[in-house]
Amino acid sequence: MADxxxxxxxxxxxxxxxxxxxxxxxxxxxxxxxxxxxxxxxSTLLRLIAGLExxxxxxxHLDDRxxxxxxxxxxDLAMVFQTYALYPHMxxxxxxxxxxxxxxxxxxxxxxxxxxxxxxLELGHLLDRKPKALSGGQRQRVAIGRSIVRHPKIFLFDExxxxxxxxxxxxxxxxxxxxxxxxxxxxxxxxxxxVEAMTLADKVVVLNGGHIEQVGSxxxxxxxxxxxxxxxxIGTPKMAFxxxxxxxxxxxxxxxxxxxxxxxxxxxxxxxxxxxxxVTFGMRPEHIEVTAADASPFKVTxxxxxxxxxxxxxxxxxxxxxxLTVRAGGDYGGRFGEQxxxxxxxxxCHLFDEKGRAVPKxxxxxxxx
Amino acid sequence: MSIxxxxxxxxxxPAPGPETVKADKRLHSRVxxxxxxxxxxxxxxxxxxPLAMTIYFSLIRYNLLYPGENEFVGLENxxxxxxDEGFVHGALNTLWLVGATLLISVVxxxxxxxxxxxxxxxxxxxxxxxxxxxFIMPTVSALVWKNLLLHPVSGVFAAVWNFFGATPxxxxxxxxxxxxxxxxxxxxxxFAVLLLMTAMQSxxxxxxxxxxxxxxxxxAIFWHITLPHLTRPIAVVVMIETIFLLSIFAEIFTxxxxxxxxxxxxxxYLIYSQxxxxxxxxxxxxxxxxAVVIANIAAFILIRMIGKNLTEKA
Numbered sequence: 063m064a065d066x067x068x069x070x071x072x073x074x075x076x077x078x079x080x081x082x083x084x085x086x087x088x089x090x091x092x093x094x095x096x097x098x099x100x101x102x103x104x105s106t107l108l109r110l111i112a113g114l115e116x117x118x119x120x121x122x123h124l125d126d127r128x129x130x131x132x133x134x135x136x137x138d139l140a141m142v143f144q145t146y147a148l149y150p151h152m153x154x155x156x157x158x159x160x161x162x163x164x165x166x167x168x169x170x171x172x173x174x175x176x177x178x179x180x181x182x183l184e185l186g187h188l189l190d191r192k193p194k195a196l197s198g199g200q201r202q203r204v205a206i207g208r209s210i211v212r213h214p215k216i217f218l219f220d221e222x223x224x225x226x227x228x229x230x231x232x233x234x235x236x237x238x239x240x241x242x243x244x245x246x247x248x249x250x251x252x253x254x255x256x257v258e259a260m261t262l263a264d265k266v267v268v269l270n271g272g273h274i275e276q277v278g279s280x281x282x283x284x285x286x287x288x289x290x291x292x293x294x295x296i297g298t299p300k301m302a303f304x305x306x307x308x309x310x311x312x313x314x315x316x317x318x319x320x321x322x323x324x325x326x327x328x329x330x331x332x333x334x335x336x337x338x339x340x341v342t343f344g345m346r347p348e349h350i351e352v353t354a355a356d357a358s359p360f361k362v363t364x365x366x367x368x369x370x371x372x373x374x375x376x377x378x379x380x381x382x383x384x385x386l387t388v389r390a391g392g393d394y395g396g397r398f399g400e401q402x403x404x405x406x407x408x409x410x411c412h413l414f415d416e417k418g419r420a421v422p423k424x425x426x427x428x429x430x431x
Numbered sequence: 432m433s434i435x436x437x438x439x440x441x442x443x444x445p446a447p448g449p450e451t452v453k454a455d456k457r458l459h460s461r462v463x464x465x466x467x468x469x470x471x472x473x474x475x476x477x478x479x480x481p482l483a484m485t486i487y488f489s490l491i492r493y494n495l496l497y498p499g500e501n502e503f504v505g506l507e508n509x510x511x512x513x514x515d516e517g518f519v520h521g522a523l524n525t526l527w528l529v530g531a532t533l534l535i536s537v538v539x540x541x542x543x544x545x546x547x548x549x550x551x552x553x554x555x556x557x558x559x560x561x562x563x564x565x566f567i568m569p570t571v572s573a574l575v576w577k578n579l580l581l582h583p584v585s586g587v588f589a590a591v592w593n594f595f596g597a598t599p600x601x602x603x604x605x606x607x608x609x610x611x612x613x614x615x616x617x618x619x620x621x622f623a624v625l626l627l628m629t630a631m632q633s634x635x636x637x638x639x640x641x642x643x644x645x646x647x648x649x650x651a652i653f654w655h656i657t658l659p660h661l662t663r664p665i666a667v668v669v670m671i672e673t674i675f676l677l678s679i680f681a682e683i684f685t686x687x688x689x690x691x692x693x694x695x696x697x698x699x700y701l702i703y704s705q706x707x708x709x710x711x712x713x714x715x716x717x718x719x720x721x722a723v724v725i726a727n728i729a730a731f732i733l734i735r736m737i738g739k740n741l742t743e744k745a
Contacts, residue, residue, distance in 0.1 A: 135646035
């Protein structure tokens with residue numbers, strides 16, 4: 063069992079609050095990803111869990127044991143660092159067995175555990191090398207191996223793939239997913255890369271400015287962001303935000319007049335909104351269709367188009383100067399400066415009130431922001 | 432580089448074939464040789480002339496008290512130097528001085544460097560103070576130690592001894608070599624601290640954190656992470672200090688003058704006393720050459736032992 067419970071956790075460094083009260087439950091076997099912009103406190107939160115930083119207030123429980131003030135080594139956790147932090151003068155075998163030797167495990171047992179980990183990670187032929195003779199991906203695997211041999215309750219990863227090149231990163235991502243499945247382990251993973259977050263996680267924790275914005279499965283965050291921050295953070299290219307005003311709102315729908323011209327009726331529960339209230343209209347690039355200029359009331363000017371092969375991302379400018387990104391087909395042939403019309407898929411559009419909170423879909427349970 | 436003149440837009444030199452390339456190269460190397468030769472020559476003269484003169488002096492009778500009697504005596508000077516009562520003392524004292532000072536400066540250097548690596552209030556000033564003895568002239572520091580610290584009547588140590596009711600120790604009479612080792616260590620520990628302190632700053636903090644997570648306490652971290660990280664700088668300290676410690680002179684000259692007896696005479700001081708106290712230039716030259724051979728043996732052993740450590744890539 064490995065259930066981690068964090069209650070009202072706070073951390074400040076010399077009067078600067080980094081973590082401003084976090085409550086989080088992590089269940090056994092879950093792959094949890096902390097994601098957020100740099101400086102949001104995600105690494106600090108991980109280090110607090112690992113015990114490398116002292117908690118200012120609040121508590122951390124692993125199963126029913128309070129580990130808030132327990133020494134890092136006694137918490138039954140293992141951590142993989144961004145720089146791998148391998149011991150340069152030790153061989154791969156020694157790197158992996160170091161923790162066990164310190165714990166006084168007997169020689170045969172150590173060998174068995176190291177060989178087992180080496181087999182899982184395909185490191186068998188590298189055991190007698192020193193870290194400097196390994197490639198980045200191999201070092202990464204040794205760092206993971208070093209945590210595996212300890213059979214920890216929870217694995218912690220601090221941006222483990224950020225030092226690898228793009229191809230290797232994809233490969234290691236798959237290996238991590240496989241490893242999570244094989245070891246049936248609980249993993250907490252910190253990254254700023256939302257692709258890693260979306261692909262690996264059972265549960266994504268979006269952090270911003272030291273507090274949690276939203277916790278949920280990747281698709282939940284994508285389809286039902288609770289506020290404009292999460293909506294803008296999840297998804298590439300970013301969701302477009304357009305300013306507008308509520309024209310009419312009730313339980314069955316909301317009519318919005320956008321500042322850039324068009325008026326849309328959205329199937330959202332507008333009971334909290336009043337007519338005339340300023341709102342932000344959000345739509346993802348993949349939920350907009352490009353048509354001829356006269357086929358839509360939403361007229362825009364094409365700016366740059368990026369052809370990626372399968373898709374084309376068009377950066378367009380609305381009549382009042384607001385910019386947005388649209389995804390078109392791979393062979394889209396629009397030209398710079400051309401006038402086109404846009405048709406948003408209204409079922410997938412989002413509306414955020416003045417404070418940035420999402421207007422809920424009808425029937426959805428109201429979520430606190 | 433070939434120099435070509437272009438007239439009326441027609442290149443004067445045809446496209447370079449294999450011949451001209453070879454000639455080019457030869458010219459190139461000749462120019463290079465020509466430009467470096469003055470410095471090489473100066474260096475050679477600088478080195479060869481004194482060496483040749485020393486070898487020559489070591490093979491003749493050359494005593495300043497008996498001018499004119501400069502006949503060739505073969506290896507007699509070497510024989511007398513090596514069988515001189517002072518030689519065995521000098522060699523052993525040199526060994527003691529170098530060995531003990533190295534041990535003290537490496538051990539103390541590592542401990543101090545690790546200690547001042549942890550942040551505390553006033554660390555910057557403490558670091559500067561720790562390094563400052565290294566910048567004091569050997570003669571000055573030896574005099575300070577002799578007259579202000581170790582002096583049996585007016586020294587600070589004597590005052591401490593008196594305070595506790597003990598009889599002050601006359602350091603230079605009772606423990607002369609140990610006193611010299613103390614002075615020399617006081618000068619060379621800062622050097623070790625300086626090198627090791629900077630090396631400590633390049634120790635990856637994540638490595639320490641990983642070790643903490645692996646269950647290593649402060650002592651295990653020191654033993655398994657810090658010390659291996661410091662092996663290269665320690666090797667550097669040992670090599671550089673050995674070179675300088677072999678030729679310690681000022682500290683002995685200003686404090687004990689090699690005595691009592693031969694107790695603080697090292698090879699450098701022995702050679703000095705032969706040449707300028709006994710005026711036997713021939714024997715001093717022989718001694719100098721013996722010292723050169725010993726220094727080379729030491730350097731050879733050191734490079735075999737530690738050099739590998741240095742050339743190995745991190």
